[in-house]
Amino acid sequence: MTDKIPVEVGIVHEGERIRGPDMFLELGGPKVKYKAELVQVRKADEIEDGKVIVIGKDIPEFSEGDRSSFGILVDIYGGKVEKELEGVIERRVHDFLNYIQGFMHLNQRYDIWCRVSKDAKEKGLTFKHIGTAIMNLFKTAFPFIEKSQITFMTDEAKVKEHHDMAIKIYEERDKRVRGMKDEDVDVFYACTLCQSFAPNHVCVISPQRVSLCGSISWIDARAAANVDPDGPNFAVDKGELLDEKTGEYSGVNEAIKKATNGANDRFFMYSMFGYPHTSCGCFEAIAFFIPEVEGIGIVDRNYNEAAVNGLKFSAMATQTGGGEQAEGFLGFGVEWMHSAKFFNAEGGWSRIVWLPSHIKERVKEAVPEDIYDKIATEKEVTNLDELKKFLQEKGHPVVERWGAKGDDLKDKVMSYIQEKDGEIYPDEASKDLGITEDELMKIIEKLQEDGALE
Amino acid sequence: MKGTVIAVTGKGGVGKTMLSALLIGILGDSQPGKSILAIDADPDSNLAESLGVEFQKTVGDIREDMLREKPSPGVEKKKYLDAKVFEITVETDNFDLLVMGRPEGQGCYCAINHMLRDIVDNITKSYDYIVIDAEAGLEHLSRRTTENVDSLLVISDASKKGLDTAKRIKDLTRELNIKFNNLYLILNRVTPENKDVLEDEAGKLGIEVIGSIPDDPEVSDLDLRGRPITGISQESKAYKEAENIARKLIKNG
Ligand SMILES: Nc1ncnc2c1ncn2[C@@H]1O[C@H](COP(=O)(O)OP(=O)(O)O)[C@@H](O)[C@H]1O
Numbered sequence: 165m166t167d168k169i170p171v172e173v174g175i176v177h178e179g180e181r182i183r184g185p186d187m188f189l190e191l192g193g194p195k196v197k198y199k200a201e202l203v204q205v206r207k208a209d210e211i212e213d214g215k216v217i218v219i220g221k222d223i224p225e226f227s228e229g230d231r232s233s234f235g236i237l238v239d240i241y242g243g244k245v246e247k248e249l250e251g252v253i254e255r256r257v258h259d260f261l262n263y264i265q266g267f268m269h270l271n272q273r274y275d276i277w278c279r280v281s282k283d284a285k286e287k288g289l290t291f292k293h294i295g296t297a298i299m300n301l302f303k304t305a306f307p308f309i310e311k312s313q314i315t316f317m318t319d320e321a322k323v324k325e326h327h328d329m330a331i332k333i334y335e336e337r338d339k340r341v342r343g344m345k346d347e348d349v350d351v352f353y354a355c356t357l358c359q360s361f362a363p364n365h366v367c368v369i370s371p372q373r374v375s376l377c378g379s380i381s382w383i384d385a386r387a388a389a390n391v392d393p394d395g396p397n398f399a400v401d402k403g404e405l406l407d408e409k410t411g412e413y414s415g416v417n418e419a420i421k422k423a424t425n426g427a428n429d430r431f432f433m434y435s436m437f438g439y440p441h442t443s444c445g446c447f448e449a450i451a452f453f454i455p456e457v458e459g460i461g462i463v464d465r466n467y468n469e470a471a472v473n474g475l476k477f478s479a480m481a482t483q484t485g486g487g488e489q490a491e492g493f494l495g496f497g498v499e500w501m502h503s504a505k506f507f508n509a510e511g512g513w514s515r516i517v518w519l520p521s522h523i524k525e526r527v528k529e530a531v532p533e534d535i536y537d538k539i540a541t542e543k544e545v546t547n548l549d550e551l552k553k554f555l556q557e558k559g560h561p562v563v564e565r566w567g568a569k570g571d572d573l574k575d576k577v578m579s580y581i582q583e584k585d586g587e588i589y590p591d592e593a594s595k596d597l598g599i600t601e602d603e604l605m606k607i608i609e610k611l612q613e614d615g616a617l618e
Numbered sequence: 619m620k621g622t623v624i625a626v627t628g629k630g631g632v633g634k635t636m637l638s639a640l641l642i643g644i645l646g647d648s649q650p651g652k653s654i655l656a657i658d659a660d661p662d663s664n665l666a667e668s669l670g671v672e673f674q675k676t677v678g679d680i681r682e683d684m685l686r687e688k689p690s691p692g693v694e695k696k697k698y699l700d701a702k703v704f705e706i707t708v709e710t711d712n713f714d715l716l717v718m719g720r721p722e723g724q725g726c727y728c729a730i731n732h733m734l735r736d737i738v739d740n741i742t743k744s745y746d747y748i749v750i751d752a753e754a755g756l757e758h759l760s761r762r763t764t765e766n767v768d769s770l771l772v773i774s775d776a777s778k779k780g781l782d783t784a785k786r787i788k789d790l791t792r793e794l795n796i797k798f799n800n801l802y803l804i805l806n807r808v809t810p811e812n813k814d815v816l817e818d819e820a821g822k823l824g825i826e827v828i829g830s831i832p833d834d835p836e837v838s839d840l841d842l843r844g845r846p847i848t849g850i851s852q853e854s855k856a857y858k859e860a861e862n863i864a865r866k867l868i869k870n871g
């Protein structure tokens with residue numbers, strides 16, 4: 165056996181599909197139960213650099229049209245390689261295997277699906293060739309990899325063992341992704357895919373804030389931006405954190421100003437007041453402020469009845485969407501409800517007062533236990549009067565705001581006016597104070613009645 | 619590598635699916651070793667049936683599934699969707715078939731659609747010939763992002779509505795900015811009685827006519843018996859004219 169790979173290796177072969185009639189062998193795929201690929205960081209003495217191990221049959225030993233279980237294990241070592249990098253490096257297995265002419269790789273993790281072409285088999289392609297080629301590609305792409313070793317498995321029992329072990333590792337990784345915080349990264353991503361509908365809209369996607377449509381997580385956006393940095397998903401340097409509570413970042417502000425041609429220049433990532441994130445038309449759910457109870461209601465796209473405020477999703481969607489900043493309304497992706505930054509500025513789950521029961525069930529895990537039963541659904545409450553009663557009976561945290569709020573706000577407005585030497589602009593002031601202009605005017609009227617203001 | 623893209627369009631019922639299926643069969647027979655992708659982009663269509671194959675799922679179904687059940691957070695959706703599309707591609711010895719299915723519904727699909735569009739565009743790069751059975755609204759064509767259509771075939775039968783639609787399609791390509799190299803008109807169900815008037819009226823549209831398919835009892839017969847059109851005899855009038863059309867497309871494409 166010669167060591168030189170008998171087929172071409174290069175990016176030109178990347179999108180190549182191997183169709184049924186051209187296929188010699190199928191590895192993994194939907195018709196095979198066990199398949200998995202995994203990258204693991206090892207200690208220096210645990211692996212032998214450049215070694216390719218094959219457990220089970222190698223390519224030439226199969227017959228035309230065969231289908232097999234398939235496992236790939238890439239072990240790497242490097243003084244600077246951290247465990248956290250495993251996922252990032254693993255993503256490249258797909259790319260690199262596809263560089264090999266006559267070898268197709270689809271999907272990821274426990275869903276991998278590979279094919280070897282008749283042509284490649286004829287030329288004598290083996291796993292040893294493939295392994296050596298992709299280890300070289302890895303070392304070129306990640307120079308900090310000092311040693312690598314690769315194992316291909318086609319023996320079913322061995323693949324099953326590998327698969328079961330890999331599943332546990334994927335679960336841990338998912339947990340880590342879910343636990344990833346906006347503080348942990350320097351880069352967020354923008355998405356301008358919806359600008360054809362809402363020209364001034366841009367989604368800012370962070371680890372703790374999924375796109376409004378729910379389809380693009382920070383991971384997806386990063387993948388897209390890596391492939392096409394000037395495309396609709398591009399990196400946004402988050403810059404300086406200007407306000408922890410509302411989630412205002414200097415870099416985000418700059419990026420949206422550019423992406424909206426100046427239509428918007430400030431975004432609060434975690435708030436529905438002040439300068440809320442705009443909404444396209446494709447959000448999975450809408451949050452709406454209910455001034456009567458000082459709380460936030462939520463309705464999603466699949467709920468066809470009127471929400472507790474008497475409005476249907478479709479009616480509110482018209483008010484919310486289109487790329488305008490609409491205070492008191494916010495479109496968002498349901499996954500955001502799992503985020504610790506979910507309405508961080510307003511008080512998070514302790515401000516949520518109503519949502520459809522199927523959503524409440526779906527995000528059950530995300531709702532703090534002590535608040536879960538205090539949030540109403542269409543099953544308990546259908547209008548605002550009932551809602552008020554329900555919240556009072558259950559002792560929902562928003563109830564505390566009802567009485568205290570008046571005096572509290574009066575003080576706040578008073579000191580604000582003094583701070584500004586009596587010169588205030590209602591739109592700016594309401595934003596600074598985190599209340600609507602209407603509310604502000606009412607408070608000023610009250611202050612005038614009290615004689616505190618002229 | 620870039621394959622030859624042939625799209626067939628026209629008013630409902632004028633014979634788009636029949637011609638698409640005939641062309642797929644003819645390309646397969648006359649170009650051995652070349653790969654062919656059939657795309658059914660007409661939601662009201664039955665290209666699979668006309669080709670005599672069965673399919674499980676459409677691209678539209680994948681989109682719906684995706685909105686209901688989200689994959690794990692650490693999974694890249696595009697890779698996942700890519701494999702799903704490959705999975706629903708029907709593979710036969712002579713051609714592959716991809717059924718687009720329902721157009722987008724009321725959910726939010728911007729992102730998912732964008733990914734799917736990219737994926738379908740990318741898949742077409744792996745084939746020598748791509749034949750698209752498209753509806754008159756050209757929805758699918760307008761959403762293609764990269765690849766040009768080589769030959770856009772507009773079919774009309776001997777009806778005013780058929781010809782009007784052909785004219786509208788010509789205008790629509792401009793409105794939707796659909797890029798194609800050639801635009802051709804094909805007359806279908808031509809009889810000795812309607813031939814002269816039809817050719818006369820068609821001439822007024824200003825689209826080059828490259829085929830005139832006779833009304834063929836063998837086509838009607840297969841249709842009535844629910845048999846795939848690909849089973850038509852090579853001596854039939856419709857097959858012979860479709861062969862002529864295919865020859866022109868291969869030369870031009
Ligand atoms: N040349 C022809 N001769 C006889 N019947 C035809 C011919 N062309 C089409 N038909 C019949 O017309 C009907 C509509 O054709 P079809 O290809 O399904 O149209 P479309 O796809 O444009 O809706 C079918 O029943 C088909 O068998």
Ligand SMILES: [Mg+2]
Pocket residue numbers: 631634635636660662663664665751
């Ligand atoms: Mg049809």
